[in-house]
Amino acid sequence: VVGVFANTGFRVVGNRLTGAKTNEGMDGTIYAIGSDVYLLGNELHNIGTAQSNDSKLQHVIYMTGVRQDAMPRAPTERNREIAWNYLHDNFVNRGINIYSEQNGSAYIQQHRVHDNVIVNQRGDGILIGYYVTAENWIYNNLIVRAGLGLALDNPSTHAGIQIDTGHENIPKKKTIIHCYNNTLYGCGFSGAVYPGENGALFITSSATSRSTLRFANNIVVSTGDPYLAGDSGIPTSGDYRSCWFGDGAAPRWDTGAINADPQFVSSASRDFQLRSTSPCRDAGKDVSKTVARDLLGVPRPQGSAFDLG
DSSP: OEEEOTTTTTTSSSSSSOOOOOOOOOOOEEEOOOSSSEEHHHHHEESSSSOTTTTTTTTEEEEOOOOSSSSOOOOOOEEEESSOOOOEEEEEEEEEEEOSSSSSOOOOEEEOOOOEEEEESSOOEEEOOOEEEEEEEEESOOOEEEEEETSSOOOOOEEEEEEEOTTTTSTOOOOOEESSSSSESSSOOOTTGGGGGGEEEEHHHHHHEEEEEEEHHHEEEEESSSBOOBBBOOOOOOEEEEEEEEESSTTTTOTTTTTTTTEEEEEEEEEEOOOOOOOTTSOOOOOTTOOOBTSSOSSSSSSSEEEOO
């Protein structure tokens, strides 16, 4: 059952949604299509059940496009914002699911996914998926213990952020993902049906061939699962600079990596601000064209350079 349906021009602001869902197929507690759609400042929690037979097609927030099999292609849908939402303790698969399919469906683009807090999420925290084209932005999100699952769940991916963008009919590298200043802590699920799809970050090999990923100023902390899902491809933008801690050396493609404890104030109490001695302070790239403030609303940068996370 869809809690809120949003279409072109809709603003869904300041709502609280909760409740168990049954195995009813493809939908979202907030389900959105169209252009100029804004999902802002909502709390979504305790959605779904702990049962292993829930449909993997149910999501907390599902943003898609008009779908059709036949050409001509449906008109492109653009200018879509998902921001300042608090998603926590949800059993349905994926927190924020941006995805479409079918041959004549609309391309979906210009997504701004920022300043969301996602805690204890079954399946991916955020999926930026198929049919997402052109330019899109993911920044200032705090994702804690996403990618969770059950040993017997329907096969699905288990990551803090999954990027599976582009489309085979779009020229290569015409899809650009800006992924800045996100913090991923303790994401993944060691009991995943497909171990190669488990990790804090899952960048599919098809996405790396179709898209350009700009991945900078992020913090990725492992508490047991890998930084990258084993089936990830290798991004090639060269625009990297993030902190990786808890699972050994940073990925080799992050040529500007910091491989050290980011020194959160207290991960146990979910205070992911940086201590004054953190190596992530004043260590980032200038992404001021995208990121003007941090998750708490403080203008960036505060020191000589951008902080990470």
